[in-house]
Amino acid sequence: xxxxxxxxxxARKIGLPEGxxxxxxxxERHQLAMLRHTLQMAKENSPFYAKxxxxxxxxxxxxxxxxxxxxxxxxxxxxxxxxxxMLCVPQSEVSRIVTLQTSGSAGNPKRIYFTEEDQELTIxxxxxGMRVMVDESDLALILLPCERxxxxxxxxxRGLARGGTDAIxxxxxxxxxxxxxxxxxALIRERRVSALIGGxxxxxxxxxxxxxxxxxxxxxxxxxxxxxxxxxxxxxxxEKCWNCKVFEHYGTTESGLGGAMxxxxxxxxxxxxxxxxxxIIDPESGRALPDGVWGEVVFTTLTRRAMPFIRYRIGDVGxxxxxxxxxxxxxxxxxxxxxxxxxxxxxxx
Ligand SMILES: [Zn+2]
Numbered sequence: 001x002x003x004x005x006x007x008x009x010x011a012r013k014i015g016l017p018e019g020x021x022x023x024x025x026x027x028e029r030h031q032l033a034m035l036r037h038t039l040q041m042a043k044e045n046s047p048f049y050a051k052x053x054x055x056x057x058x059x060x061x062x063x064x065x066x067x068x069x070x071x072x073x074x075x076x077x078x079x080x081x082x083x084x085x086m087l088c089v090p091q092s093e094v095s096r097i098v099t100l101q102t103s104g105s106a107g108n109p110k111r112i113y114f115t116e117e118d119q120e121l122t123i124x125x126x127x128x129g130m131r132v133m134v135d136e137s138d139l140a141l142i143l144l145p146c147e148r149x150x151x152x153x154x155x156x157x158r159g160l161a162r163g164g165t166d167a168i169x170x171x172x173x174x175x176x177x178x179x180x181x182x183x184x185x186a187l188i189r190e191r192r193v194s195a196l197i198g199g200x201x202x203x204x205x206x207x208x209x210x211x212x213x214x215x216x217x218x219x220x221x222x223x224x225x226x227x228x229x230x231x232x233x234x235x236x237x238x239e240k241c242w243n244c245k246v247f248e249h250y251g252t253t254e255s256g257l258g259g260a261m262x263x264x265x266x267x268x269x270x271x272x273x274x275x276x277x278x279x280i281i282d283p284e285s286g287r288a289l290p291d292g293v294w295g296e297v298v299f300t301t302l303t304r305r306a307m308p309f310i311r312y313r314i315g316d317v318g319x320x321x322x323x324x325x326x327x328x329x330x331x332x333x334x335x336x337x338x339x340x341x342x343x344x345x346x347x348x349x
Contacts, residue, residue, distance in 0.1 A: 004263045004327045006270050009128035013274035024330045028065055031277050034302035036062050039071070042308050045088035048078070049310065068279065073286065073298065073311045079254075080108040087113055089306050095119065096150035098253050112253050113306040119150050121303055122258045125272050126159025129261040133222040133247050134195045136164035141188065143173050143198030144227065152226075152257045156197060168193070173202045181209045192219040199227040204234035207241035220244045226251065230336060250337050252316075254309050255299060260334050263327040270331040275303045278334065279311070280319055291322040297337065 010022045014030040039058040042049035052072055056062070061070055079086065087094070095116045101109040134140060140160055146153030146169035157167045168191065174180050184206060187193065196203055203223060210218065220242045225235070226249040235246050250269055251259035255276055260269035271278050279298040280289050289295040297318040301309045317338035325333050 004270070004329050004331075005128050005131040006261060006263060006272075006331060007329050009125065010274045010331065021328075022330055027273050027330065030274060031302060032062070032065055035065070035068070035277060035300060038300065038302055038304075038308050038310065041305075042088055042310060046086050046308075048082040048085040049088075049308075052078075053310070065277075068277075068300075068311070069286075069288065071311050073313050074309060075313050076110065076315065077107075079110050079112075079312075083108065083111060086307050088308060089113075089115055094306055100253060110253075114150065114256070114304075115306045118256065118304050118306050119155060121275055122155050122256045123159045123162070125256075125258040125261075125275065126156050127162040129249075129258065129272075130156070130160055130165070130224075131163055132261065132264055133224060133245065134160065134163070134165045138165050138194045138222075139191060140165055140167040140195040140197060141184075141191075141193040142167050142169050143171070143184070143196065143202060146171050152251075153197075155257060165195075173198070173206065175202060175205065178209065181206055185210050185213070188218060188220065194219050195222045195224070196220055197224040197226065200225045200230040200234040200238075201228070204237045207238045211241040218242055222247065224249055229338065248336060250334065252314055254312060254314060256301065256304065259299075263325060263329065265326040267325070268321045268333040268335045270325070270329060270333055273331055275301065277302055278318075278332070281313075289319070291320040294319045294338065297334075 007021055010027060011020050014022060014026055016022055016026060036058040039053060039056060039062065043053050052074065056071055061067060093115050094113045096114045096119060098112045099109050142153045142156055144153040145151045146157065148154065153169050157169050160167045173184055203225065222245045223238055224247045230248055238244065238246050247262040247266060248269055249261050251257045258272055259276065260271040262269045277300040280295040281287060281298050282289055283296040294317055297314050297316040298311055299309065299314065300311055319335050321333040321335050
């Protein structure tokens with residue numbers, strides 16, 4: 001198969017004719033135009049960016065994506081300290097605010113703002129991206145936060161519904177409650193759930209607990225792992241216990257929840273390139289690293305309105321996979337995002 005559902009999504013986003021496969025230059029032309037637009041919009045509407053980007057004139061300074069390096073980074077502490085001054089729309093246009101209090105760190109929580117349109121971007125990405133693992137015949141069980149409108153599970157459910165896939169918005173499962181595992185396993189059996197979406201540790205636990213109770217040959221045929229580092233062990237456990245395909249997703253609240261999604265080849269994941277511009281940098285020098293070298297993940301939002309992120313240092317460790325993907329897509333490919341805690345234990349890694 002030439003190209004993927006993610007190619008189709010990118011092609012439509014960047015205005016290519018239906019059925020066209022985006023070439024690398026099509027994607028980068030779109031990214032450059034949207035980057036310049038975002039810089040301009042942020043400077044005009046946000047007091048924080050007006051100051052931070054005072055030395056940058058998008059029309060004069062940003063002629064290619066390599067010129068990104070002229071743009072200053074933003075960090076988590078900017079986000080904590082600047083609060084509303086990063087906002088680019090009147091508060092009346094904000095439809096969702098996510099507050100993240102990092103455990104063990106003092107100071108202000110992170111607050112990330114979205115307009116209705118910002119959330120629509122993510123629903124649309126999930127609509128296309130999830131087609132790699134489900135179709136109309138599937139029933140998905142979402143084991144991620146679902147309750148609030150705009151939560152990751154809610155956006156996933158809405159994206160799935162657009163593709164004709166029904167979903168049960170269940171919510172997160174605990175890591176230590178055996179009775180809850182039983183209830184979820186019973187639900188999978190009774191409703192013949194065929195797709196599961198959730199965290200790797202929790203789903204691996206469910207798979208093991210099902211196998212221990214002699215539940216084999218379940219209806220589960222695909223699993224999407226998200227929210228945190230996926231170990232090989234957890235991935236193998238799930239595949240073995242349920243004889244299913246495991247897909248991985250990478251996203252953060254700042255990236256708009258959706259970030260990068262595996263294709264059918266399932267080696268690394270393709271970023272949501274029409275909406276997000278990822279870089280891998282040397283955390284010391286801030287310079288871009290060559291493909292294949294591990295470094296720090298940085299991204300810029302290209303289409304968000306309420307609170308754009310410009311060269312935002314998310315703090316995760318990642319690298320570009322250098323070889324083209326077997327799916328034939330021109331989209332870049334991130335290797336599995338590394339274990340943040342492990343990197344902290346290895347200074348300089
Ligand atoms: Zn691929």
